[in-house]
Amino acid sequence: MAKLVTYAELKEHSNKTSLYILLHEKVYDVTKFIDEHPGGDEVILAEAARDATEAFEDVGHSDEARALLKDLLVGDFEKTDELKTKGPYSSSSSNSNAVNAAVEQGSNLMYFVPLAVLGAYFAWRYYSSGSI
Numbered sequence: 001m002a003k004l005v006t007y008a009e010l011k012e013h014s015n016k017t018s019l020y021i022l023l024h025e026k027v028y029d030v031t032k033f034i035d036e037h038p039g040g041d042e043v044i045l046a047e048a049a050r051d052a053t054e055a056f057e058d059v060g061h062s063d064e065a066r067a068l069l070k071d072l073l074v075g076d077f078e079k080t081d082e083l084k085t086k087g088p089y090s091s092s093s094s095n096s097n098a099v100n101a102a103v104e105q106g107s108n109l110m111y112f113v114p115l116a117v118l119g120a121y122f123a124w125r126y127y128s129s130g131s132i
């Protein structure tokens with residue numbers, strides 16, 4: 001059976017001397033790999049002691065990148081309440097609500113502007129037809 005890695009262990013290995021990364025509920029030892037990472041060491045260090053799945057998938061890593069993982073595997077991550085593997089960090093919903101509201105306001109304006117132009121056009125036709 002695969003080794004279970006606890007959240008405490010994940011946190012212990014969160015610096016350049018020893019670094020574990022949590023991806024898809026599995027823990028990888030990337031200590032030796034970070035210097036070779038084409039994306040640089042900082043982006044990986046930023047994912048220490050948290051769920052790096054989203055960051056990793058957002059980049060759209062190649063199959064070659066994924067193949068590297070199997071040699072780095074430490075074990076399965078032991079799920080805890082402290083760190084939901086779906087990511088408690090996935091940006092706060094209040095924030096995205098504000099963005100949604102802004103987008104909605106923008107689209108209201110997108111309807112209003114062409115309608116106003118149309119209204120102005122018919123008003124112009126109405127008045128100019130009277131004078132011809």
Ligand code: HEM
Binds near residue numbers: 052055059065066
């Ligand atoms: C242990 C996990 C990781 C492995 C094995 C890995 C491996 C690789 C490899 C092989 C590439 C070259 C392009 C490709 O083949 O897809 C790459 C690129 C990249 N990686 Fe990772 N990576 C890991 C984790 C991460 C994380 C957590 C991030 C966080 C954002 C990240 C960000 C990037 C970026 C931004 C590039 C693009 C670099 C460029 O094209 O300039 N990687 N990675």
